Amino acid sequence: MSLLDLSGNLLFAAFICYLIATIFFGGAIKPAKTGAAPARAEQWGKWAITVTIIGFIANLGYFISRWIYTGHAPVSNMFEFTTAFGMFLVASFIVIYFMYRVAALGIVALPIAILIIGYAAMFPKEVSPLVPSLQSHWLTIHVICAAIGESILAISAVAGLIYLLKQVDLTKKSKERFWLEAVMFSLVLVVGFVVSSITFGLMGYEATYQYTDKEDVSRVIVYETPALFGMNNYVEVELVDAEKKVYEPVAEANQSFQPLVEMPAIINGKKLSTVAFSVLFGTIIYLLIRLIGRRSISAMVQPLVKKVNSQLMDEIGYRAVLIGFPVFTLGALIFAMIWAQIAWSRFWGWDPKEVWALVTWLFYAAFLHLRLSKGWEGKKSAWLAVIGFVIIMFNLVFVNLIIAGLHSYAA
């Protein structure tokens, strides 16, 4: 078994551990009915955190073995960075758990970490060599520090979500109830993305199209899902000469699924198709869950968090922002500026990723000021924490994959 295989297996082991630990945490907070329940819940809690720690050690093992194999910190592409983010999220959870000992945090934090790692695993896992600008120790320092900061900030969203699940009245129709369920739905969409990627992956679906990009250059793209949306001026082609990279149009009889709609050059039809399938699969899964549970997901989760102390949850959310904000500032802005000065000759260049790091930072600055001066505690603070996490995810997914700048892993 090569080091890379070992690394992959360790990640898989961590993934399984997190799944088991989530169930254990569920046991730890099951509403107590019998007299012996508190002691039993405590026992479940002990098992849960133990399994979480074992999972984290395996996760760390993945990280270190991949680091040794590639020779650089494994944070240099979408798969590596997102996995690392998931790992740091678990680490932050473990730290916060030992500070406050609240099992309910586990049943939200771990599933989110599982979704993040699952999402990461859908990206190519192969090792790609580093371009010159990434060959720097600042890659390690800047990216890891920023990821740790973001993961601690994400814990505040976990606490906020628990607070809302407990506090929002789900019996009455309200905006809050709608948006809370929307958050749940968007988490299911990630499952939809994973399920659709795995499904088409197992089918080995592949279709190649030639298209014209926005600069009027003819290019070739490989779809891994049926092309619901076609690229600009698409023609399905096949590789006839791998050596010289010669493509020829596919005869009509042999064509695979043909796009329903052709997109203009500025919209990537392949990515849009992937999104459409994620939404399709996600919606089906969501509807199935609702059919089986006969309730909204929020209502299914609510009983698990009923016993949580709201005041404490509010404080954990605030504390997580307080701990995460300086780390994020250091990693995502200060170290980023130092590296940018060394690599690109200027510490700030309004690159989209830089701007979004600033936007995230400004958002949490506003959060802190609203809480301190305007007394935004409780629900308001919890909603802000959830929005903060949405911004972080936007930064990770959208800015990296759609808004291509200097940071884009797709560049």
Added chain:
Amino acid sequence: MMEKIICTCNHENPVGTNLCEKCGRPLTTEEQEKKIVDMRYDGIAIRSKTHNKSIIDKIWNFFSSVKIGITLIIITLIAASVGTILPQEFAVRVSSESEKAAYYTDVYGWFGTLYYNLGLADLYSSWWFQIIVGMLGISIIVASIDRGFPLHRSLKNQRVKRHISFMKRQRIIAEGQPSQDGDKTLDLLEQKMKDLKYNVRREDNAILAERGRFARYGPYINHVGLIVFLGAVMLRLLPGFYVDESMWLPEGETRAITGMDGYFLHNDQFILETYDNDPQGEQLKQGVNVVAKNFQSNVTLFKQKEGAVAGQTSDLETVKSYDIRVNHPLKHDGYAIYQMDYRLNQLKTMYFDLVNKETEKSLGRVSIDLTNPQDEYVIDDNTKVQLITYLSDFAGFKDGEPQSASPNPNNPAFVFKMFTPETPEGETSFVMIGQKALEPLGENEHMMKFAGVDTRSMSGLTVRKDKTIPILAIGGLIFMIGVVIGSYWNHRRIWVEQLEDGSIRLAAHTNKNWFSLKKDLDGLTEFAHIPQYTDQADLEKVEVEKEGDNIL
């Protein structure tokens, strides 16, 4: 003369005070009606809440408002994100203004046109964006002064004993008889508080225990850091603080460094290395065949001797040799030179054979150094070639005259006059790359036959000087120190008074992290046998306790 509010305890407080500076009594009806007093600035009077007459007061009050500050943060946030919807102008690789406008229209359609016309394509250098950031800066300064100084005064002059109306309106309170050792309670409390690293002050039968007061200064320190940082950013607008130039330096050449007077740079070699891996994963998906491994310019830095004429290259002193790579700029004298770009296969020398068209026999070869073309190339006594015109970047004819688009040898063209023993009066030929030569003055017997080329690489370098970097670094450092102090420490205070009848009245406050404060109090409660405290803000806990009472 400012009016004063005189508290029942006879202390004179400035107008606008919410809680008496001495005893803590709530002074306004608003505070008196609250169950828990607002401890945000310890109830002090702040300028913006007391002055509202002159125009200066009004401006001051505007900028000191935290609401305005937050609004400015949100506006900056939204504006900044709008600038990422489409690429900014500087990221678009077109040169002229009109081309830019056309680019946005061509690529993004009506939305691109709108985006460009609204000025969003150059958002970050727009006047309005800079004004918003400037206003945010002013807001930070004014709000910090407005609150920082009164708060400092108040924290320095804290009294130990507080009035019952202050104590009862704290979030955490405890009241009642100690369960044992009532005569030693204060001593026990003091001992335990000291163990918990509190600063303890005791006056008569009252205790004020305080920990981490410096944490209250964190926000003000980090605001100072931000102001230093923003100030440094503005400094670079002054001449001499900031140099940002770029230059092309072909291999084998020495050129004056743009923006770095008196210095010259020689390019010994440009190196491009690529990985020889098989494309896989991400790389394969994106159709990238070869990944670059290293961009490197091996250079030598020269300095002119003192008193030399500007631009004179004859008398240069070697400063140092350095291999400039990405992430490894050449640094000297406050300047840094970065590897930013490169061009491979730039034409350097072109070779031509002077050939008799009929016999195809060569009469000799000339080599033309494109950076230094000669007027005449002599082959022997009777055979020579004159270079009448050299066009480095031939771009067609205008009014019958050949034109050159740039001084770079991108598309060289030549007007030769060939002299041979057979044609001593000379024959004129216009030679271009890849095209048949023109013979404007009649058909020639001879031709200049292309015989080869030497190429070289060219390094694209950026020259930077930024004197504001140390100030920026100091600003960043101050900010980090401030934000860490304000986030990782908190100001905890516990007031205790033992009344005549031996009962204990306790109140506690922290600016953040109530969880840890409660842990401290749990320790105190157990150690000194004082009554259990209640958290008046934790309604669920209160309810649970009430329910418990009912059951009993």
